[in-house]
Amino acid sequence: MSTFADNAYKLAKEAKRTMEILAPYNEDLVRSICREIRFLCSLIDKIKADMKSELQQNPSAITTVLVHHLTVKRSKRVLMAYHRQRVNRVKQIIWDQGNVLSSDNRIALSGPEIDFAKDYSELMTSYKQNFMEIDLGGNGGIGLDPPDDLFIEVRVLKDAGEVQTEYGVLNLKRGSQFYVRRTDVESLIRSGYLKHV
């Protein structure tokens, strides 16, 4: 067997290395660590069963049990940390982009992570319902940047006639310039009628 949770080391290092990206879920390593934990637990049980009341009199056996026990706890802690870090990544994607299941992400995520993403998105959406006036964003909606340019300056690139906005009617004649609500013209800018200046 390996010495003191070698696989847990590997996973801890991998977690540290991939702190800023969503790396593919390392199922193999997670499984080996779980196997190791099960194995160590069975060893502990066996020693305890074999020695019964004599265990207290045998410092060497106690040391063995203790080291195994601590190794189990350490490995488990690494597993928690690894999964927690990934959960944070997933949550970040759900808040910022919403579409957690883009093909890139889908490859990187484990089955339980995909389920978590779906559940989390629902949980967050139901919390947001309490603040309809404010709009908390999330799911790729409004972000947390301060509202610096609620209204923006646009120049008309192509005649588009009259356009009804929440803020009133705009007569979009080529070359004219307007100061308008950002959200009213975003799609017009995307489709090339207006230019943000």
Add this chain to the structure above:
Amino acid sequence: MDNNSTLNSSIHITQSSDAFYETGLDDEFATDDVAEMTQIWINERNSPEILPYRRRLVEDLTELIEHQGMVAMEGLSENVDMRFRSMLYQTEMERIKFLIRNYLRTRLYKIEKYTTYLLNRPDVRERLSDKEYEYAQRSVFEQMPFDFHNFIVPNLKTVFPGNAKSYAELLEKHYSKSFLNTLPQSQQDVNEKINTLSSVSVPDEYSAVIVRGKEEQGMFELESRRQYEIRLSPESIYMVRYSDIKLLLDEGQVELI
């Protein structure tokens, strides 16, 4: 410019004097809701632990936004002048919405970070709003009538039909499905509590914050090291341990920067 300032002071058209705004400090509107919300948000962003939820403030401002929204909408159908006003009103509304949005999301971030700790500490738990508490952990006993006479504990599955889950549950379910359920029974607890191996995240009370006094109040001894003092004054800014000024912050004597 000289002419203008003479004009200004002789006619008193503005609400405040030049000297007033020249101080450059933030406390001009110490009593108004928007200024208060701004500082509450700044405090929340900077403190390691979650601070008491300001329900009244959030509700009042939300109502005001709602009302102002209707005023701004009325302006839309009117003349150019009204449309212009409407635009300015909306600009202010967006600023306040941003404050509240950022405040609530900052709290959500902390709630998710310290879920177990928050739920296990009644004194900390009461800093959460009802909605936040529900988000962290729906209380089984609040949702289902509990039969005290017969001691029948409601079945979890009937309490949480479908996907109505809390964050604590989601996380527990996730850890369980990912690895915990393959471990021996004795190792399936989500929350390890053995000293250095504790998996429960707890806010670091000793972490650094930047702080200043709201009013001139003289010297104050640091809780942790009494030989050190800080001056409580709007002009005196310090980096200190959060634990050293926690009480002052509770009492509203200092603000975080």
Add this chain to the structure above:
Amino acid sequence: MGIPWLQKVPGRFNDSVGAELNLTGEGVAVPSGTKVELPYWLAESLVEFYQRDETLFDMETPRIYNNRVRNAIIAGPTSVDTRRIHPYFHRLGIKFVQKFEQEQLAQVLKLASIYTQFSMRCDMFANMSPLTLLISRGNWTRQNDNVCTVALFRLAHDSAMAMKSWQSGSKPLLQSAVSY
């Protein structure tokens, strides 16, 4: 690549340890009193346990904190590159200070960290251009993978980048999705 709690520290077991534990990696038993090196996380927990008023394991302070090093740091905090002595000189040292309440080591670490770790590093990037900063972040991270200064460097670096981007006032304009 490393993490402070993975670092090995010296110590001795007060009783013999069976071969099945494979403490040395060679599959043999370790007689009591033999000096062994254990990862910090394990040593730290083992020292907590007593058997008949005797500790199971005694941890020793690693050589990297011996008197020679300490005196050198006290004599000239900037003359000792603690990162070359050990990549986790500071972080591991803090653990020893907290665990064993070693006052002198605490003082030494204070000297070493303030001068060599923080101030000097801070000077290096303070006046770099945004581009240099971008490139240097990668290099720094690779060359000094283990050091806590990397973490500090990153913090300062990210602040500096955010400031540069704000000062340049480059607000992204909304773009047309149509190409001409």
Add this chain to the structure above:
Amino acid sequence: MALPQKIQRQFSPEEIQFIAGNEFISIIPNFTLDKMEFIQTSYGPFMPPLQAQVPLWLAVALKKNRKCSIVPPTWFTKDNLQALLQNEEDHDEFAKVPFHYMEIAHMLIEVAPDEIPDIEHIRKLLKDIRECRQRKTRDLLGKVDGTRLELHNMSRMELNEIRPLFSAAFNEMTKLQFLDNQDEVME
């Protein structure tokens, strides 16, 4: 996460600028408008050529719509900034500056360059002041000891800029501090 990673340790400079938007500034409106009831308070009436004081965010919105000219604050002149720089260079401590000086300067230069005399000179002075203050900041780092650190006269933007690095250094030092408490117990 509910709070994006890049703003978990500090505010973004844009957020600090947002906060500075509450600072008051004088404008000269070029239009007449009755008093307006905002959520926070009311502003106006606006009657050219009389000066009015409004929060910076409102001044910026009016200026962008060419509805006013902005009166730069008294500290924002070539002479006063020159004096400030001199003061900054002459002393080891930070000179007293308006708490939002960087953000206000930034916004004024961006939205009202036409109303700032000697704008290029002012830019240069601001840069020199900033560099001088940054040097002082670096010296300050050596004073971090995990108990308390005086940061008097630093502006909000500067405080926010140093926050992640200084907090990390401070927290490291805090871990080395427990012994001082013990000394105290023994005394």
